[in-house]
Amino acid sequence: MLEKRKPIAVGEAVQRVMEFAFQEKIEVVSLQQAHGRFLAEDVAADQDVPAFDRSPYDGYAIRSVDSQEASSDNPVAFKVVGEIGAGYVFEGEIGDREAVRIMTGAPIPNGCDAVVMLELTHTFEEDNQRYMSIKRSFEAGTNISYKGEDVQKGAILIEKGQYINPGVVALLATFGYGQVPVFRKPIVGVIATGSELLEPSDSLQPGKIRNSNAYMTIAQIERAGATFKYFGKFSDDLNLCIQAVEKALQEVDILITTGGVSVGDYDYLPAIYEAIDAQVLFNKVAMRPGSVTTVAARDGQLLFGLSGNPSACYVGFELFTRPIIRTAFGNKQPHLRREQAVLNADFKKPNPFTRFVRANASYENGQLVAVPSGFDKSSAVSSLAEANSFIVLPGGSRGYEKGMQVVVLLLEDLQGSEWPWGNIEKSYKS
Amino acid sequence: MLEKRKPIAVGEAVQRVMEFAFQEKIEVVSLQQAHGRFLAEDVAADQDVPAFDRSPYDGYAIRSVDSQEASSDNPVAFKVVGEIGAGYVFEGEIGDREAVRIMTGAPIPNGCDAVVMLELTHTFEEDNQRYMSIKRSFEAGTNISYKGEDVQKGAILIEKGQYINPGVVALLATFGYGQVPVFRKPIVGVIATGSELLEPSDSLQPGKIRNSNAYMTIAQIERAGATFKYFGKFSDDLNLCIQAVEKALQEVDILITTGGVSVGDYDYLPAIYEAIDAQVLFNKVAMRPGSVTTVAARDGQLLFGLSGNPSACYVGFELFTRPIIRTAFGNKQPHLRREQAVLNADFKKPNPFTRFVRANASYENGQLVAVPSGFDKSSAVSSLAEANSFIVLPGGSRGYEKGMQVVVLLLEDLQGSEWPWGNIEKSYKS
Numbered sequence: 023m024l025e026k027r028k029p030i031a032v033g034e035a036v037q038r039v040m041e042f043a044f045q046e047k048i049e050v051v052s053l054q055q056a057h058g059r060f061l062a063e064d065v066a067a068d069q070d071v072p073a074f075d076r077s078p079y080d081g082y083a084i085r086s087v088d089s090q091e092a093s094s095d096n097p098v099a100f101k102v103v104g105e106i107g108a109g110y111v112f113e114g115e116i117g118d119r120e121a122v123r124i125m126t127g128a129p130i131p132n133g134c135d136a137v138v139m140l141e142l143t144h145t146f147e148e149d150n151q152r153y154m155s156i157k158r159s160f161e162a163g164t165n166i167s168y169k170g171e172d173v174q175k176g177a178i179l180i181e182k183g184q185y186i187n188p189g190v191v192a193l194l195a196t197f198g199y200g201q202v203p204v205f206r207k208p209i210v211g212v213i214a215t216g217s218e219l220l221e222p223s224d225s226l227q228p229g230k231i232r233n234s235n236a237y238m239t240i241a242q243i244e245r246a247g248a249t250f251k252y253f254g255k256f257s258d259d260l261n262l263c264i265q266a267v268e269k270a271l272q273e274v275d276i277l278i279t280t281g282g283v284s285v286g287d288y289d290y291l292p293a294i295y296e297a298i299d300a301q302v303l304f305n306k307v308a309m310r311p312g313s314v315t316t317v318a319a320r321d322g323q324l325l326f327g328l329s330g331n332p333s334a335c336y337v338g339f340e341l342f343t344r345p346i347i348r349t350a351f352g353n354k355q356p357h358l359r360r361e362q363a364v365l366n367a368d369f370k371k372p373n374p375f376t377r378f379v380r381a382n383a384s385y386e387n388g389q390l391v392a393v394p395s396g397f398d399k400s401s402a403v404s405s406l407a408e409a410n411s412f413i414v415l416p417g418g419s420r421g422y423e424k425g426m427q428v429v430v431l432l433l434e435d436l437q438g439s440e441w442p443w444g445n446i447e448k449s450y451k452s
Numbered sequence: 453m454l455e456k457r458k459p460i461a462v463g464e465a466v467q468r469v470m471e472f473a474f475q476e477k478i479e480v481v482s483l484q485q486a487h488g489r490f491l492a493e494d495v496a497a498d499q500d501v502p503a504f505d506r507s508p509y510d511g512y513a514i515r516s517v518d519s520q521e522a523s524s525d526n527p528v529a530f531k532v533v534g535e536i537g538a539g540y541v542f543e544g545e546i547g548d549r550e551a552v553r554i555m556t557g558a559p560i561p562n563g564c565d566a567v568v569m570l571e572l573t574h575t576f577e578e579d580n581q582r583y584m585s586i587k588r589s590f591e592a593g594t595n596i597s598y599k600g601e602d603v604q605k606g607a608i609l610i611e612k613g614q615y616i617n618p619g620v621v622a623l624l625a626t627f628g629y630g631q632v633p634v635f636r637k638p639i640v641g642v643i644a645t646g647s648e649l650l651e652p653s654d655s656l657q658p659g660k661i662r663n664s665n666a667y668m669t670i671a672q673i674e675r676a677g678a679t680f681k682y683f684g685k686f687s688d689d690l691n692l693c694i695q696a697v698e699k700a701l702q703e704v705d706i707l708i709t710t711g712g713v714s715v716g717d718y719d720y721l722p723a724i725y726e727a728i729d730a731q732v733l734f735n736k737v738a739m740r741p742g743s744v745t746t747v748a749a750r751d752g753q754l755l756f757g758l759s760g761n762p763s764a765c766y767v768g769f770e771l772f773t774r775p776i777i778r779t780a781f782g783n784k785q786p787h788l789r790r791e792q793a794v795l796n797a798d799f800k801k802p803n804p805f806t807r808f809v810r811a812n813a814s815y816e817n818g819q820l821v822a823v824p825s826g827f828d829k830s831s832a833v834s835s836l837a838e839a840n841s842f843i844v845l846p847g848g849s850r851g852y853e854k855g856m857q858v859v860v861l862l863l864e865d866l867q868g869s870e871w872p873w874g875n876i877e878k879s880y881k882s
Contacts, residue, residue, distance in 0.1 A: 053652055053667050054667065054670055054680075054682065056671075057670070057671035057674050057675070058674065069656055071833060071834070072661075073656060073661065074658070074659065078761075107647055107648075108646055108647060108648035108659075108760075109646065109647035109648030109649070109659055109660050110647065110648075110659055111658050111659040126760065126761070127646070127648050127661065127760065128648070128659065129658070129659045172833060172834055173833070173834050179834060179837070180837060184837075186671075187671065187675070187837070187864070188668050188669075188671035188672045188675060188766070188836070189668070189766070189833075189835075189836030189837040189838070189839055190837045191664075191667050191668050191670070191671040192664040192665070192667065192668035192762055192766075192833050192836050192837070193664070193833060193834065193836070193837050194652070194667070195652040195662055195663060195664035195666075195667040195668065196652075196661075196662050196664045196833050197662075198652055198653065198654075198655075198662065199652055200651065200652040200653025201653070216538055216539065216557070217537055217538060217539035217540065218537075218538035218539030218540075218557050218558070219539070221630060222483055222624070222625040222626075222628055222629055222630040223628065223630025223631070224628075226499055226503060228504070228541050228559070229504065229538075229539055229540055229541040229558065229559045230539050231502075231503065231557065231626075232625055232626050232627075232628065233625060234621075234622040234623075234625035234626045235622070236625075237483050237484065237621050237622065237624070237625040238618050238619070238621050238622035238625065239618075240484055240487070240621070241486075241487035241616075241617065241618035241621040242618045244487050244488065245487070245617070245618060250484075252484060330538075330556065330557065331556070332622055336618070336619070336622075361815045361818060362815070362817050362818035363818050364818065385791045385792070385820060387792050387857075388791060388792035388793045388794065388819055388820040388857070389818055389819055389820075390815060390818040390819075390820070403501060403602065403603070403619075403622050403623060403626050404501070404602055404603050404609060404623065405619075406618070406619030406622050406623070407609070407610060407614075407617070407619040407620045407622070407623050408619070409619055427817075427818070434617065434866055436864055
């Protein structure tokens with residue numbers, strides 16, 4: 023009997039999956055290991071930055087009032103009464119026309135209110151005493167970085183869920199995070215299905231193909247920020263498959279299978295979902311490629327049944343699995359980043375379903391333009407390598423023409439979208 | 453004595469550094485570990501894709517000629533003489549009005565030249581024999597993915613130096629790369645300098661600051677694709693510093709020091725370069741921040757003396773160290789990616805030097821716009837966290853106004869530029 027499946031809209035499918043979103047546990051890593059992880063707590067400033075009034079330059083700290091009469095005709099000399107390196111504090115008192123040699127980053131001595139850059143001074147010695155002279159006046163506050171002018175103590179600087187880039191690392195170091203609380207990486211399991219599959223290192227055999235989907239998916243899992251566990255290929259025996267799934271579910275947070283989701287006689291996934299008592303959230307989505315993407319849940323744990331077709335598998339992961347992973351990191355923009363772009367090729371083929379056309383997005387004078395990457399049959403593996411985005415083409419009877427505004431979803435991006443699925447059709451009406 | 457330094461232009465400084473570019477050795481990793489690395493050889497197709505004529509759908513393989521009389525009034529029945537799953541080959545002969553049940557991905561049986569999708573067929577049994585009938589005709593070639601239509605054997609698919617993303621992983625799997633030759637990650641050493649530095653886990657002390665540069669630089673090294681070795685902080689003793697540098701140079705490919713490059717009395721780097729007989733390529737660049745960035749070389753090995761100031765340190769790494777790392781991977785676009793953007797804020801301050809303003813670049817209706825990120829003093833650490841780009845503002849007496857076209861360099865990008873330094877001034881003339 024041929025099973026009848028009812029397709030649902032992409033946005034609704036994503037919504038059904040997101041109801042099973044979970045947040046990961048927290049673990050603590052050293053600051054050296056924090057890059058690329060996601061912060062598990064808000065970061066507040068434990069100090070003002072700068073923590074004290076300091077000099078941004080090498081030079082001389084002075085009292086500005088002493089410089090008021092200086093001019094090129096009338097240089098004013100200051101007695102150099104001390105010197106202060108970064109990391110040290112000058113303890114003395116400053117009198118009339120006295121200056122302190124000061125290094126970049128050192129605290130401004132009490133009484134001083136300006137720093138003269140080294141380049142603007144002339145130094146000399148008299149009677150074993152060092153002097154420096156200047157030829158212009160300086161206002162109070164010149165070349166002083168004031169306490170708290172960059173960051174004030176107590177300010178929330180970064181919110182939980184933020185991706186830790188090098189700038190965030192600098193902030194963490196500044197505010198005392200030698201150890202950093204980050205979200206644990208979810209473990210995403212991968213099982214490949216298909217009697218036709220050879221491993222990449224196998225020689226070709228008639229009728230068989232090498233398993234590319236499992237390895238591609240592993241890379242997508244890593245790009246999303248999670249960690250993978252690869253369980254190899256399903257047996258041809260249904261009972262062994264069921265056991266394999268049960269065992270894998272114990273060891274992972276999320277389980278992905280590639281292949282086996284079509285309505286063909288040999289496709290085991292529906293039988294496995296039934297046997298393990300998983301609830302199928304959907305098994306058909308009104309989109310191309312990836313229409314047979316199936317997602318099921320058992321005891322709150324998600325099972326993603328991605329297509330055996332490489333492009334469909336790729337799209338299914340990015341639309342449905344990626345946002346679950348990013349949500350586990352507390353990230354508030356877990357979905358692919360949505361932007362507008364100019365379509366830079368004709369796409370005449372009308373299509374009743376929403377299409378996700380893998381594409382290369384680039385700039386022309388700062389304007390985002392998107393070109394379908396190569397050959398666009400859903401079996402085409404060669405175009406995935408150069409794709410950095412999907413062009414989203416809503417279903418309809420018309421084709422799309424070069425120069426039209428289209429919606430694109432960016433793949434190699436750290437920013438993401440909160441919810442890219444609203445009003446896509448509308449943005450094509452203008 | 454105050455040392456006089458002659459600033460050189462940014463492009464020239466980068467050029468001097470790039471003369472010391474090197475290519476890394478090759479190592480072989482398993483396909484599961486290849487994501488995020490850089491390919492060390494061209495990848496050619498070892499087979500056609502598809503490797504045989506195959507079915508893209510579940511359905512029935514037929515001889516199209518047998519379907520020519522089928523219509524809704526005149527269904528034509530086919531005897532189902534076999535069934536063929538993906539991974540298997542049908543060995544039999546096909547006669548008049550015979551069909552073979554075929555699964556997605558299975559090879560087309562000899563003699564067949566079309567596949568009818570399952571949904572368009574009606575199946576029934578008579579005398580224990582299965583039949584299927586159709587109500588329309590099909591042309592030769594319908595629903596057949598032909599051998600080699602995606603990729604032809606021998607084609608160069610990916611060039612050496614390519615970043616390995618999930619799509620590239622799929623290609624590598626398809627073409628038999630169970631093991632992948634990649635460029636080794638250069639080891640980049642980091643030494644922090646400065647008596648004022650505390651470690652991130654230390655409590656604050658008067659006049660001191662926490663060491664953020666070394667940790668930030670470590671994250672930048674990782675973002676560039678290399679691996680780091682952190683040697684901690686320099687001693688205050690010059691001889692010990694010289695020994696530390698000599699030792700570090702044995703253990704790394706590239707050595708970065710942060711701080712100690714100003715002209716202040718306490719800055720040891722010039723003395724260290726002299727002591728170890730390193731050739732200083734430049735010690736002053738006509739740019740802000742980062743003007744004191746110093747690069748030296750000894751026996752072909754580069755020593756990057758980055759500024760102690762966080763923003764200057766950050767810029768110095770991205771402009772000078774990153775391209776060396778990417779070149780080590782055979783990458784042909786090793787520099788930061790250069791694009792045009794609309795300046796989305798006034799930047800009135802005239803400046804004699806080229807400025808690199810850390811900025812957040814985003815899209816407005818597909819147009820790249822750039823806004824300086826927060827407070828722009830060079831000491832400001834808080835703005836680095838949100839920066840994803842630099843706005844490049846050539847030196848000149850005018851300021852820049854909101855709405856002007858500016859050049860931006862994108863930081864979180866895998867594509868890069870071949871040489872972003874040509875004609876920057878010119879692109880501001882229009």
